[in-house]
Amino acid sequence: MPGAIHAEGLVKTFGDVRALDGVDLDVPQGTVLGLLGPNGAGKTTTVRCLTTLLRPDSGRALVAGIDVLKDPDAVRRSVGLSGQFAAVDEYLTGRENLQMVGRLYQMRGKAAKQRAAELLEQFHLTDAADRPTKTYSGGMRRRLDLAAALVVRPPVMFMDEPTTGLDPRNRQQLWEVIKQLVSDGTTLLLTTQYLEEADHLAHDIAVVDHGRVIARGTSDQLKARTGGERVEVVVHEREHIATAAEVLGRFGKADTTVEEHTRKLTVPVVGGAKLLAEIIRELDSRGIEMDDIGLRRPTLDDVFLSLTGHAAEEKPEENGAAEDPKARKRTKETAK
Ligand SMILES: Nc1ncnc2c1ncn2[C@@H]1O[C@H](COP(=O)(O)OP(=O)(O)OP(=O)(O)O)[C@@H](O)[C@H]1O
Numbered sequence: 001m002p003g004a005i006h007a008e009g010l011v012k013t014f015g016d017v018r019a020l021d022g023v024d025l026d027v028p029q030g031t032v033l034g035l036l037g038p039n040g041a042g043k044t045t046t047v048r049c050l051t052t053l054l055r056p057d058s059g060r061a062l063v064a065g066i067d068v069l070k071d072p073d074a075v076r077r078s079v080g081l082s083g084q085f086a087a088v089d090e091y092l093t094g095r096e097n098l099q100m101v102g103r104l105y106q107m108r109g110k111a112a113k114q115r116a117a118e119l120l121e122q123f124h125l126t127d128a129a130d131r132p133t134k135t136y137s138g139g140m141r142r143r144l145d146l147a148a149a150l151v152v153r154p155p156v157m158f159m160d161e162p163t164t165g166l167d168p169r170n171r172q173q174l175w176e177v178i179k180q181l182v183s184d185g186t187t188l189l190l191t192t193q194y195l196e197e198a199d200h201l202a203h204d205i206a207v208v209d210h211g212r213v214i215a216r217g218t219s220d221q222l223k224a225r226t227g228g229e230r231v232e233v234v235v236h237e238r239e240h241i242a243t244a245a246e247v248l249g250r251f252g253k254a255d256t257t258v259e260e261h262t263r264k265l266t267v268p269v270v271g272g273a274k275l276l277a278e279i280i281r282e283l284d285s286r287g288i289e290m291d292d293i294g295l296r297r298p299t300l301d302d303v304f305l306s307l308t309g310h311a312a313e314e315k316p317e318e319n320g321a322a323e324d325p326k327a328r329k330r331t332k333e334t335a336k
């Protein structure tokens with residue numbers, strides 16, 4: 001049985017840009033799918049197709065069991081969308097914006113008022129509730145926009161980069177709101193650039209690049225595919241970089257990355273703290289002074305490098321080394 005959000009072979013082109021090149025997704029009811037990908041990967045286009053704002057050229061999609069192409073109006077009634085760019089009316093106050101959404105969804109005046117007040121409280125906007133939103137900061141608009149998407153408690157939600165532009169405290173608070181929604185049974189597709197966010201919230205992650213899902217799994221599965229943990233060392237002396245690289249090379253399970261100007265070396269490892277202790281002893285016995293050393297989990301950038309051979313922020317065809325992932329990796333190192 002298809003999930004609450006289900007897509008098969010979605011294709012969308014804009015002129016000669018193939019924004020979606022056959023996207024397949026399935027999000028079981030009551031779970032969160034994190035859609036991860038670099039700029040231009042097709043995340044927003046996917047969300048717009050699934051929420052009926054765009055018509056795909058081909059493919060099929062069901063949201064809350066309803067066919068997106070056959071019955072877009074019914075889909076619209078069942079979904080909440082918070083877009084990448086906050087869509088609030090500048091001249092209305094925060095409270096008026098939320099009440100207006102309630103009225104648009106045929107809530108009674110009193111119910112709309114009450115729901116607006118609840119959401120303003122939940123999103124810490126009560127103090128600013130009666131100011132026109134054109135006086136809000138970027139983070140406040142973002143929060144109001146998310147609140148607007150929650151007015152009618154839709155069973156299926158789409159959030160396009162919900163926490164981009166929020167400070168750490170507001171990001172945390174929003175994560176709590178999202179967790180609450182999901183524990184109440186909402187199905188959520190969220191896009192993000194932050195692996196940490198997907199880590200906190202998503203049951204499953206789909207990595208998109210060039211309009212295709214190139215990997216999917218839980219956060220732990222994806223990280224395991226990138227070679228697991230990294231040891232990161234900052235050596236004190238530039239002259240020690242080569243020796244340190246040689247030592248790390250012996251312990252690592254893939255190539256060591258060197259960042260000359262920060263004297264930082266990184267290598268994927270298996271073996272955790274015990275291996276780290278061995279590396280420290282070995283570096284020490286070779287007389288290498290360290291400013292810093294530690295284990296860290298892979299970042300989104302590591303996932304990207306490992307899955308696609310290029311970093312999240314660059315496009316492989318633009319650097320003239322498209323056929324050789326190692327060459328791209330080196331390009332990235334020197335570009336740093
Ligand atoms: N309306 C449009 N007209 C022309 N090209 C478009 C349009 N919308 C998207 N594209 C192109 O489609 C591709 C995918 O864009 P999309 O907005 O889906 O990416 P994204 O993954 O959301 O990126 P970001 O992380 O920057 O938000 C890009 O190459 C983009 O330039």
Ligand SMILES: [Mg+2]
Nearest residue numbers: 043044045084
């Ligand atoms: Mg986008």
